[in-house]
Amino acid sequence: MNLKTKQIQQEMAMGKRSIVTSWWLILALGLGGCDYISALQGKKVSCSDPTGQTLVHDIIKEQAQKHLQAYVGDDGKRRFDLANIRASVSQLQYALQSIRTSKEDPNSSKVFCEAELALTVPTKVLDDANMSLEEMGGVDSTVEETLLRYGFKKSGNAANVYQATVLYSVQPTDDGKQVYAQVDNAEDLAEGVSDVLHASMSKLMVLEAKNKEQKAQAEAEAEEIRLQQEADAAIQKEILAEEARVRGIELAEEAEQKARLKQVQEENKLYKQQLNRIWSGLDADIQAQIEGAQKAWVDEKAAACKKESLSTYGTETELEIVRLQCDSKWVQKRVREYQAAF
Known part of the structure:
Protein backbone atom coordinates (compact mmCIF):
# COMPACT_ATOMS: atom_id res chain seq x y z
CA MET A 1 0.00 0.00 0.00
CA SER A 202 -11.61 8.66 -4.51
CA LYS A 203 -11.11 6.46 -7.57
CA LEU A 204 -9.23 9.08 -9.59
CA MET A 205 -7.04 10.02 -6.62
CA VAL A 206 -6.28 6.36 -5.92
CA LEU A 207 -5.42 5.74 -9.57
CA GLU A 208 -3.22 8.82 -9.59
CA ALA A 209 -1.45 7.63 -6.45
CA LYS A 210 -1.04 4.16 -7.98
CA ASN A 211 0.38 5.64 -11.19
CA LYS A 212 2.81 7.75 -9.21
CA GLU A 213 3.87 4.73 -7.21
CA GLN A 214 4.33 2.66 -10.36
CA LYS A 215 6.27 5.49 -11.99
CA ALA A 216 8.49 5.87 -8.94
CA GLN A 217 9.00 2.11 -8.84
CA ALA A 218 9.84 2.03 -12.56
CA GLU A 219 12.31 4.89 -12.11
CA ALA A 220 13.89 3.12 -9.14
CA GLU A 221 14.17 -0.10 -11.13
CA ALA A 222 15.64 1.80 -14.10
CA GLU A 223 18.17 3.46 -11.79
CA GLU A 224 19.04 0.09 -10.30
CA ILE A 225 19.53 -1.34 -13.80
CA ARG A 226 21.68 1.64 -14.77
CA LEU A 227 23.87 1.25 -11.71
CA GLN A 228 24.17 -2.48 -12.36
CA GLN A 229 25.12 -1.82 -15.97
CA GLU A 230 27.77 0.65 -14.84
CA ALA A 231 29.10 -1.88 -12.37
CA ASP A 232 29.11 -4.60 -15.04
CA ALA A 233 30.85 -2.25 -17.46
CA ALA A 234 33.50 -1.44 -14.86
CA ILE A 235 34.05 -5.13 -14.18
CA GLN A 236 34.23 -5.85 -17.92
CA LYS A 237 36.74 -3.06 -18.32
CA GLU A 238 38.88 -4.57 -15.58
CA ILE A 239 38.58 -8.00 -17.21
CA LEU A 240 39.64 -6.62 -20.59
CA ALA A 241 42.51 -4.75 -18.99
CA GLU A 242 43.65 -7.90 -17.23
CA GLU A 243 43.30 -9.92 -20.41
CA ALA A 244 45.36 -7.33 -22.25
CA ARG A 245 47.99 -7.42 -19.53
CA VAL A 246 48.12 -11.20 -19.60
CA ARG A 247 48.24 -11.21 -23.39
CA GLY A 248 51.03 -8.69 -23.27
CA ILE A 249 52.95 -10.93 -20.91
CA GLU A 250 52.26 -13.91 -23.15
CA LEU A 251 53.50 -12.03 -26.20
CA ALA A 252 56.60 -10.92 -24.34
CA GLU A 253 57.24 -14.45 -23.16
CA GLU A 254 56.65 -15.76 -26.67
CA ALA A 255 59.13 -13.27 -28.09
CA GLU A 256 61.59 -14.21 -25.38
CA GLN A 257 61.16 -17.91 -26.14
CA LYS A 258 61.70 -17.33 -29.85
CA ALA A 259 64.87 -15.40 -29.11
CA ARG A 260 66.02 -18.13 -26.76
CA LEU A 261 65.21 -20.78 -29.39
CA LYS A 262 67.25 -18.92 -31.99
CA GLN A 263 70.17 -18.69 -29.60
CA VAL A 264 69.98 -22.43 -28.77
CA GLN A 265 69.71 -23.27 -32.47
CA GLU A 266 72.85 -21.26 -33.23
CA GLU A 267 74.76 -22.91 -30.38
CA ASN A 268 73.64 -26.38 -31.53
CA LYS A 269 74.70 -25.53 -35.06
CA LEU A 270 78.19 -24.53 -33.88
CA TYR A 271 78.60 -27.70 -31.83
CA LYS A 272 77.55 -29.86 -34.79
CA GLN A 273 79.93 -28.00 -37.09
CA GLN A 274 82.72 -28.69 -34.63
CA LEU A 275 81.82 -32.41 -34.56
CA ASN A 276 81.61 -32.52 -38.37
CA ARG A 277 85.08 -30.95 -38.70
CA ILE A 278 86.52 -33.60 -36.41
CA TRP A 279 84.71 -36.33 -38.36
CA SER A 280 85.96 -34.93 -41.70
CA GLY A 281 89.52 -34.88 -40.41
CA LEU A 282 89.55 -38.60 -39.65
CA ASP A 283 91.11 -41.07 -42.03
CA ALA A 284 88.71 -42.94 -44.26
CA ASP A 285 89.58 -46.29 -42.71
CA ILE A 286 88.87 -44.91 -39.22
CA GLN A 287 85.57 -43.48 -40.39
CA ALA A 288 84.68 -46.87 -41.84
CA GLN A 289 85.53 -48.56 -38.55
CA ILE A 290 83.38 -46.26 -36.35
CA GLU A 291 80.63 -45.42 -38.84
CA GLY A 292 78.25 -48.03 -37.41
CA ALA A 293 78.87 -46.82 -33.87
CA GLN A 294 78.42 -43.23 -34.98
CA LYS A 295 75.00 -43.98 -36.51
CA ALA A 296 73.93 -45.82 -33.37
CA TRP A 297 75.04 -42.80 -31.34
CA VAL A 298 72.99 -40.47 -33.52
CA ASP A 299 69.86 -42.62 -33.05
CA GLU A 300 70.43 -42.86 -29.30
CA LYS A 301 70.92 -39.09 -29.06
CA ALA A 302 67.71 -38.38 -30.97
CA ALA A 303 65.64 -40.76 -28.84
CA ALA A 304 67.06 -39.52 -25.54
CA CYS A 305 66.55 -35.86 -26.40
CA LYS A 306 63.02 -36.46 -27.69
CA LYS A 307 62.16 -38.21 -24.44
CA GLU A 308 63.59 -35.36 -22.40
CA SER A 309 61.62 -32.73 -24.33
CA LEU A 310 58.36 -34.69 -24.06
CA SER A 311 58.88 -34.99 -20.30
CA THR A 312 58.86 -31.19 -20.04
CA TYR A 313 55.64 -29.14 -19.66
CA GLY A 314 55.47 -26.04 -21.84
CA THR A 315 54.89 -24.64 -25.28
CA GLU A 316 56.20 -26.18 -28.48
CA THR A 317 58.96 -23.60 -28.50
CA GLU A 318 59.97 -24.52 -24.97
CA LEU A 319 59.99 -28.22 -25.86
CA GLU A 320 62.18 -27.54 -28.88
CA ILE A 321 64.58 -25.54 -26.72
CA VAL A 322 64.88 -28.47 -24.30
CA ARG A 323 65.47 -30.89 -27.20
CA LEU A 324 68.16 -28.73 -28.78
CA GLN A 325 69.92 -28.17 -25.46
CA CYS A 326 69.90 -31.92 -24.92
CA ASP A 327 71.25 -32.44 -28.45
CA SER A 328 74.03 -29.90 -27.85
CA LYS A 329 75.10 -31.69 -24.66
CA TRP A 330 75.38 -34.97 -26.49
CA VAL A 331 77.34 -33.36 -29.34
CA GLN A 332 79.72 -31.59 -26.94
CA LYS A 333 80.34 -34.85 -25.13
CA ARG A 334 80.96 -36.60 -28.47
CA VAL A 335 83.40 -33.88 -29.48
CA ARG A 336 85.37 -34.37 -26.26
CA GLU A 337 85.42 -38.12 -26.81
CA TYR A 338 86.69 -37.77 -30.40
CA GLN A 339 89.28 -35.20 -29.35
CA ALA A 340 90.56 -37.57 -26.68
CA ALA A 341 90.57 -40.63 -29.02
CA PHE A 342 91.93 -39.10 -32.16
Whole structure:
Protein backbone atom coordinates (compact mmCIF):
# COMPACT_ATOMS: atom_id res chain seq x y z
CA MET A 1 0.00 0.00 0.00
CA ASN A 2 1.49 3.40 -1.00
CA LEU A 3 1.74 6.56 1.10
CA LYS A 4 -1.09 8.30 -0.76
CA THR A 5 -3.61 5.55 -0.09
CA LYS A 6 -2.50 5.42 3.55
CA GLN A 7 -3.10 9.16 3.73
CA ILE A 8 -6.56 8.74 2.21
CA GLN A 9 -7.41 6.13 4.85
CA GLN A 10 -6.07 8.37 7.64
CA GLU A 11 -8.14 11.26 6.35
CA MET A 12 -11.17 9.00 6.34
CA ALA A 13 -10.62 8.22 10.01
CA MET A 14 -9.96 11.89 10.88
CA GLY A 15 -13.05 12.94 8.97
CA LYS A 16 -15.21 10.58 10.98
CA ARG A 17 -13.82 11.81 14.28
CA SER A 18 -14.36 15.42 13.30
CA ILE A 19 -18.13 15.02 13.03
CA VAL A 20 -20.11 15.78 16.12
CA THR A 21 -22.41 12.80 16.38
CA SER A 22 -25.30 11.83 18.53
CA TRP A 23 -27.20 8.62 18.97
CA TRP A 24 -30.27 10.09 17.35
CA LEU A 25 -30.98 12.72 14.73
CA ILE A 26 -34.08 14.78 14.12
CA LEU A 27 -35.19 16.15 10.78
CA ALA A 28 -38.48 17.94 10.10
CA LEU A 29 -40.43 18.45 6.91
CA GLY A 30 -43.55 20.56 6.56
CA LEU A 31 -46.74 18.90 5.40
CA GLY A 32 -48.89 20.61 2.80
CA GLY A 33 -52.65 20.57 2.42
CA CYS A 34 -55.21 21.78 4.98
CA ASP A 35 -57.27 18.64 4.79
CA TYR A 36 -54.25 16.49 5.64
CA ILE A 37 -53.26 18.71 8.56
CA SER A 38 -56.77 18.62 9.90
CA ALA A 39 -56.98 14.85 9.58
CA LEU A 40 -53.55 14.38 11.17
CA GLN A 41 -54.08 16.63 14.15
CA GLY A 42 -54.42 14.74 17.40
CA LYS A 43 -53.55 11.39 15.82
CA LYS A 44 -50.40 9.27 15.77
CA VAL A 45 -48.27 8.87 12.68
CA SER A 46 -47.77 5.24 11.68
CA CYS A 47 -44.34 3.68 11.02
CA SER A 48 -45.34 3.23 7.39
CA ASP A 49 -46.25 6.87 6.93
CA PRO A 50 -44.67 8.04 3.62
CA THR A 51 -43.54 11.30 5.17
CA GLY A 52 -41.84 9.48 8.01
CA GLN A 53 -40.10 7.15 5.58
CA THR A 54 -38.87 10.12 3.58
CA LEU A 55 -37.52 11.69 6.76
CA VAL A 56 -35.62 8.52 7.63
CA HIS A 57 -34.03 8.51 4.19
CA ASP A 58 -33.14 12.19 4.45
CA ILE A 59 -31.61 11.80 7.92
CA ILE A 60 -29.24 9.09 6.67
CA LYS A 61 -28.42 11.07 3.52
CA GLU A 62 -27.79 14.24 5.52
CA GLN A 63 -25.47 12.46 7.95
CA ALA A 64 -23.58 10.73 5.12
CA GLN A 65 -23.16 14.11 3.46
CA LYS A 66 -21.66 15.55 6.66
CA HIS A 67 -19.16 12.70 6.79
CA LEU A 68 -18.07 13.35 3.21
CA GLN A 69 -17.79 17.10 3.83
CA ALA A 70 -15.37 16.43 6.70
CA TYR A 71 -12.65 14.88 4.50
CA VAL A 72 -9.81 17.30 3.80
CA GLY A 73 -6.68 17.08 1.65
CA ASP A 74 -3.04 18.00 2.32
CA ASP A 75 -3.84 21.68 1.85
CA GLY A 76 -6.53 21.61 4.53
CA LYS A 77 -9.28 22.15 1.99
CA ARG A 78 -12.24 19.87 1.51
CA ARG A 79 -11.44 16.87 -0.63
CA PHE A 80 -14.85 16.99 -2.33
CA ASP A 81 -16.98 20.03 -3.11
CA LEU A 82 -20.54 20.16 -1.88
CA ALA A 83 -22.08 19.77 -5.34
CA ASN A 84 -20.17 16.55 -5.97
CA ILE A 85 -21.06 15.25 -2.53
CA ARG A 86 -24.75 15.88 -3.05
CA ALA A 87 -24.62 14.33 -6.52
CA SER A 88 -22.84 11.28 -5.14
CA VAL A 89 -25.23 10.84 -2.24
CA SER A 90 -28.23 11.19 -4.55
CA GLN A 91 -27.01 8.29 -6.71
CA LEU A 92 -27.96 5.80 -4.01
CA GLN A 93 -31.52 4.67 -3.59
CA TYR A 94 -33.10 4.09 -0.18
CA ALA A 95 -36.21 2.13 0.62
CA LEU A 96 -37.78 0.88 3.85
CA GLN A 97 -39.03 -2.67 3.76
CA SER A 98 -40.71 -4.98 6.27
CA ILE A 99 -41.77 -1.99 8.36
CA ARG A 100 -43.03 -2.88 11.84
CA THR A 101 -44.04 -1.07 15.00
CA SER A 102 -41.79 -2.05 17.88
CA LYS A 103 -43.34 0.08 20.62
CA GLU A 104 -46.28 2.40 21.23
CA ASP A 105 -47.18 4.56 24.19
CA PRO A 106 -50.88 5.30 24.68
CA ASN A 107 -49.93 8.52 26.46
CA SER A 108 -47.67 9.73 23.67
CA SER A 109 -47.99 10.34 19.96
CA LYS A 110 -44.48 8.96 19.33
CA VAL A 111 -44.26 5.59 17.60
CA PHE A 112 -41.11 3.45 17.71
CA CYS A 113 -40.36 1.53 14.53
CA GLU A 114 -38.07 -1.02 12.90
CA ALA A 115 -37.56 -1.69 9.22
CA GLU A 116 -35.11 -3.11 6.73
CA LEU A 117 -33.29 -0.34 4.91
CA ALA A 118 -32.63 -1.46 1.34
CA LEU A 119 -29.66 0.45 -0.05
CA THR A 120 -29.28 0.21 -3.82
CA VAL A 121 -25.78 1.08 -5.06
CA PRO A 122 -25.37 1.79 -8.81
CA THR A 123 -23.02 -0.59 -10.63
CA LYS A 124 -20.52 2.15 -11.50
CA VAL A 125 -20.35 3.30 -7.88
CA LEU A 126 -19.81 -0.32 -6.84
CA ASP A 127 -17.06 -0.88 -9.40
CA ASP A 128 -15.26 2.38 -8.58
CA ALA A 129 -15.49 1.77 -4.83
CA ASN A 130 -14.32 -1.84 -5.08
CA MET A 131 -11.35 -0.78 -7.20
CA SER A 132 -10.36 1.95 -4.72
CA LEU A 133 -10.77 -0.29 -1.67
CA GLU A 134 -8.67 -3.02 -3.25
CA GLU A 135 -5.90 -0.60 -4.22
CA MET A 136 -5.88 1.10 -0.80
CA GLY A 137 -5.35 -2.26 0.89
CA GLY A 138 -7.13 -1.33 4.11
CA VAL A 139 -9.19 -3.42 6.51
CA ASP A 140 -11.88 -3.93 3.89
CA SER A 141 -11.11 -4.67 0.27
CA THR A 142 -14.69 -4.74 -1.06
CA VAL A 143 -17.91 -2.78 -0.67
CA GLU A 144 -19.57 -5.84 0.80
CA GLU A 145 -16.92 -6.11 3.55
CA THR A 146 -17.15 -2.38 4.24
CA LEU A 147 -20.92 -2.32 4.63
CA LEU A 148 -20.89 -5.51 6.68
CA ARG A 149 -19.08 -3.66 9.48
CA TYR A 150 -22.03 -1.27 9.71
CA GLY A 151 -24.72 -3.92 9.78
CA PHE A 152 -25.46 -4.17 6.06
CA LYS A 153 -25.83 -7.55 4.42
CA LYS A 154 -26.00 -8.27 0.73
CA SER A 155 -29.53 -8.86 -0.50
CA GLY A 156 -30.30 -12.17 -2.09
CA ASN A 157 -32.60 -10.51 -4.60
CA ALA A 158 -30.11 -8.20 -6.33
CA ALA A 159 -26.34 -8.02 -6.64
CA ASN A 160 -26.16 -4.29 -5.87
CA VAL A 161 -28.66 -4.09 -2.97
CA TYR A 162 -27.62 -4.18 0.68
CA GLN A 163 -29.95 -4.39 3.66
CA ALA A 164 -29.61 -3.27 7.27
CA THR A 165 -32.01 -2.87 10.16
CA VAL A 166 -32.97 0.73 10.86
CA LEU A 167 -34.41 1.81 14.22
CA TYR A 168 -36.46 4.99 14.14
CA SER A 169 -39.39 6.80 15.61
CA VAL A 170 -41.94 9.23 14.18
CA GLN A 171 -44.12 11.78 15.93
CA PRO A 172 -46.39 14.61 14.80
CA THR A 173 -46.06 18.07 16.28
CA ASP A 174 -48.77 19.28 18.62
CA ASP A 175 -50.26 21.46 15.93
CA GLY A 176 -50.20 18.58 13.45
CA LYS A 177 -48.35 20.64 10.87
CA GLN A 178 -45.04 18.77 10.98
CA VAL A 179 -43.69 15.32 11.51
CA TYR A 180 -40.49 14.61 13.41
CA ALA A 181 -38.41 11.51 12.86
CA GLN A 182 -35.52 10.14 14.89
CA VAL A 183 -33.12 7.43 13.64
CA ASP A 184 -31.35 5.75 16.53
CA ASN A 185 -28.63 4.04 14.46
CA ALA A 186 -28.31 6.74 11.81
CA GLU A 187 -24.62 7.22 12.60
CA ASP A 188 -23.63 3.65 11.77
CA LEU A 189 -25.78 3.50 8.66
CA ALA A 190 -24.59 6.86 7.37
CA GLU A 191 -20.98 5.99 8.09
CA GLY A 192 -21.28 2.84 5.99
CA VAL A 193 -22.84 4.82 3.17
CA SER A 194 -20.18 7.54 3.35
CA ASP A 195 -17.34 4.99 3.36
CA VAL A 196 -18.63 3.46 0.14
CA LEU A 197 -19.17 6.85 -1.50
CA HIS A 198 -15.78 8.08 -0.32
CA ALA A 199 -14.11 5.06 -1.91
CA SER A 200 -16.04 5.58 -5.14
CA MET A 201 -15.29 9.32 -5.30
CA SER A 202 -11.61 8.66 -4.51
CA LYS A 203 -11.11 6.46 -7.57
CA LEU A 204 -9.23 9.08 -9.59
CA MET A 205 -7.04 10.02 -6.62
CA VAL A 206 -6.28 6.36 -5.92
CA LEU A 207 -5.42 5.74 -9.57
CA GLU A 208 -3.22 8.82 -9.59
CA ALA A 209 -1.45 7.63 -6.45
CA LYS A 210 -1.04 4.16 -7.98
CA ASN A 211 0.38 5.64 -11.19
CA LYS A 212 2.81 7.75 -9.21
CA GLU A 213 3.87 4.73 -7.21
CA GLN A 214 4.33 2.66 -10.36
CA LYS A 215 6.27 5.49 -11.99
CA ALA A 216 8.49 5.87 -8.94
CA GLN A 217 9.00 2.11 -8.84
CA ALA A 218 9.84 2.03 -12.56
CA GLU A 219 12.31 4.89 -12.11
CA ALA A 220 13.89 3.12 -9.14
CA GLU A 221 14.17 -0.10 -11.13
CA ALA A 222 15.64 1.80 -14.10
CA GLU A 223 18.17 3.46 -11.79
CA GLU A 224 19.04 0.09 -10.30
CA ILE A 225 19.53 -1.34 -13.80
CA ARG A 226 21.68 1.64 -14.77
CA LEU A 227 23.87 1.25 -11.71
CA GLN A 228 24.17 -2.48 -12.36
CA GLN A 229 25.12 -1.82 -15.97
CA GLU A 230 27.77 0.65 -14.84
CA ALA A 231 29.10 -1.88 -12.37
CA ASP A 232 29.11 -4.60 -15.04
CA ALA A 233 30.85 -2.25 -17.46
CA ALA A 234 33.50 -1.44 -14.86
CA ILE A 235 34.05 -5.13 -14.18
CA GLN A 236 34.23 -5.85 -17.92
CA LYS A 237 36.74 -3.06 -18.32
CA GLU A 238 38.88 -4.57 -15.58
CA ILE A 239 38.58 -8.00 -17.21
CA LEU A 240 39.64 -6.62 -20.59
CA ALA A 241 42.51 -4.75 -18.99
CA GLU A 242 43.65 -7.90 -17.23
CA GLU A 243 43.30 -9.92 -20.41
CA ALA A 244 45.36 -7.33 -22.25
CA ARG A 245 47.99 -7.42 -19.53
CA VAL A 246 48.12 -11.20 -19.60
CA ARG A 247 48.24 -11.21 -23.39
CA GLY A 248 51.03 -8.69 -23.27
CA ILE A 249 52.95 -10.93 -20.91
CA GLU A 250 52.26 -13.91 -23.15
CA LEU A 251 53.50 -12.03 -26.20
CA ALA A 252 56.60 -10.92 -24.34
CA GLU A 253 57.24 -14.45 -23.16
CA GLU A 254 56.65 -15.76 -26.67
CA ALA A 255 59.13 -13.27 -28.09
CA GLU A 256 61.59 -14.21 -25.38
CA GLN A 257 61.16 -17.91 -26.14
CA LYS A 258 61.70 -17.33 -29.85
CA ALA A 259 64.87 -15.40 -29.11
CA ARG A 260 66.02 -18.13 -26.76
CA LEU A 261 65.21 -20.78 -29.39
CA LYS A 262 67.25 -18.92 -31.99
CA GLN A 263 70.17 -18.69 -29.60
CA VAL A 264 69.98 -22.43 -28.77
CA GLN A 265 69.71 -23.27 -32.47
CA GLU A 266 72.85 -21.26 -33.23
CA GLU A 267 74.76 -22.91 -30.38
CA ASN A 268 73.64 -26.38 -31.53
CA LYS A 269 74.70 -25.53 -35.06
CA LEU A 270 78.19 -24.53 -33.88
CA TYR A 271 78.60 -27.70 -31.83
CA LYS A 272 77.55 -29.86 -34.79
CA GLN A 273 79.93 -28.00 -37.09
CA GLN A 274 82.72 -28.69 -34.63
CA LEU A 275 81.82 -32.41 -34.56
CA ASN A 276 81.61 -32.52 -38.37
CA ARG A 277 85.08 -30.95 -38.70
CA ILE A 278 86.52 -33.60 -36.41
CA TRP A 279 84.71 -36.33 -38.36
CA SER A 280 85.96 -34.93 -41.70
CA GLY A 281 89.52 -34.88 -40.41
CA LEU A 282 89.55 -38.60 -39.65
CA ASP A 283 91.11 -41.07 -42.03
CA ALA A 284 88.71 -42.94 -44.26
CA ASP A 285 89.58 -46.29 -42.71
CA ILE A 286 88.87 -44.91 -39.22
CA GLN A 287 85.57 -43.48 -40.39
CA ALA A 288 84.68 -46.87 -41.84
CA GLN A 289 85.53 -48.56 -38.55
CA ILE A 290 83.38 -46.26 -36.35
CA GLU A 291 80.63 -45.42 -38.84
CA GLY A 292 78.25 -48.03 -37.41
CA ALA A 293 78.87 -46.82 -33.87
CA GLN A 294 78.42 -43.23 -34.98
CA LYS A 295 75.00 -43.98 -36.51
CA ALA A 296 73.93 -45.82 -33.37
CA TRP A 297 75.04 -42.80 -31.34
CA VAL A 298 72.99 -40.47 -33.52
CA ASP A 299 69.86 -42.62 -33.05
CA GLU A 300 70.43 -42.86 -29.30
CA LYS A 301 70.92 -39.09 -29.06
CA ALA A 302 67.71 -38.38 -30.97
CA ALA A 303 65.64 -40.76 -28.84
CA ALA A 304 67.06 -39.52 -25.54
CA CYS A 305 66.55 -35.86 -26.40
CA LYS A 306 63.02 -36.46 -27.69
CA LYS A 307 62.16 -38.21 -24.44
CA GLU A 308 63.59 -35.36 -22.40
CA SER A 309 61.62 -32.73 -24.33
CA LEU A 310 58.36 -34.69 -24.06
CA SER A 311 58.88 -34.99 -20.30
CA THR A 312 58.86 -31.19 -20.04
CA TYR A 313 55.64 -29.14 -19.66
CA GLY A 314 55.47 -26.04 -21.84
CA THR A 315 54.89 -24.64 -25.28
CA GLU A 316 56.20 -26.18 -28.48
CA THR A 317 58.96 -23.60 -28.50
CA GLU A 318 59.97 -24.52 -24.97
CA LEU A 319 59.99 -28.22 -25.86
CA GLU A 320 62.18 -27.54 -28.88
CA ILE A 321 64.58 -25.54 -26.72
CA VAL A 322 64.88 -28.47 -24.30
CA ARG A 323 65.47 -30.89 -27.20
CA LEU A 324 68.16 -28.73 -28.78
CA GLN A 325 69.92 -28.17 -25.46
CA CYS A 326 69.90 -31.92 -24.92
CA ASP A 327 71.25 -32.44 -28.45
CA SER A 328 74.03 -29.90 -27.85
CA LYS A 329 75.10 -31.69 -24.66
CA TRP A 330 75.38 -34.97 -26.49
CA VAL A 331 77.34 -33.36 -29.34
CA GLN A 332 79.72 -31.59 -26.94
CA LYS A 333 80.34 -34.85 -25.13
CA ARG A 334 80.96 -36.60 -28.47
CA VAL A 335 83.40 -33.88 -29.48
CA ARG A 336 85.37 -34.37 -26.26
CA GLU A 337 85.42 -38.12 -26.81
CA TYR A 338 86.69 -37.77 -30.40
CA GLN A 339 89.28 -35.20 -29.35
CA ALA A 340 90.56 -37.57 -26.68
CA ALA A 341 90.57 -40.63 -29.02
CA PHE A 342 91.93 -39.10 -32.16
